[in-house]
Amino acid sequence: MVAAPGAGNGDAPASSFVIAVIGATVPDAGSPPTGAAEGETVTPVPTTDPGPAPERTAEPDSTSTPAGTGSIAVEVLNCPAGMDPDALDPAACVPAGDDFDLTLSGEALETTLTLADAVALDGGYAWQDLPVGEYVLAQAVLPIGYTDYVAVVPAGVTGNPASGYRIALDADALDVRLRIFNLRLE
DSSP: OOOOTTTTTTSSOOOOOOOOOOSSOOOOTTSOOTTOOTTOOOOOOOSSOOOSOOOOOSOOOTTSOOSOEEEEEEEEEEOOTTOOGGGOOGGGOEEOOSSOEEEEEETTSSSOEEGGGSEEETTEEEEEEEESEEEEEEEEEOOTTOOEEEEEOOTTOEEETTTEEEEEEBTTBSEEEEEEEEEOOO
């Protein structure tokens, strides 16, 4: 401890400072580390081995939602009069216009989505950045003159036009594509 001038003689208040150094001296940023020649770099070596990383022993929580998001893409086609689900000729069908609507619902969604919420793609529409979960896709409005529709779906998608098509987005299927064919059943 160093006493300030006049300390203890009543002339001025006394002030004191303590300076301590803990640990090794750190070299200036511009100078090479100790033991290195000018222009060389020294890689520090740990003095103790931390050992192997601890193993996880806890079981994963079965109620947790898997990470990731996916998409559901759909192409909607209008088929000529007289075509039915048993005699479907995709080459004879043309892309649908704007006079139809689809709905997508699911527990992971705050509200039911429509085509207005989808991104228009070349030849179809897609709902993107969907959380992993189960969804139901249905055609809510058919084009004028059409009475029914059928979907051609990938493995794992189930359902029908009356109840909608159930689609599960999970680690095995994050991006699902399907085709809907509008029919004029007479």
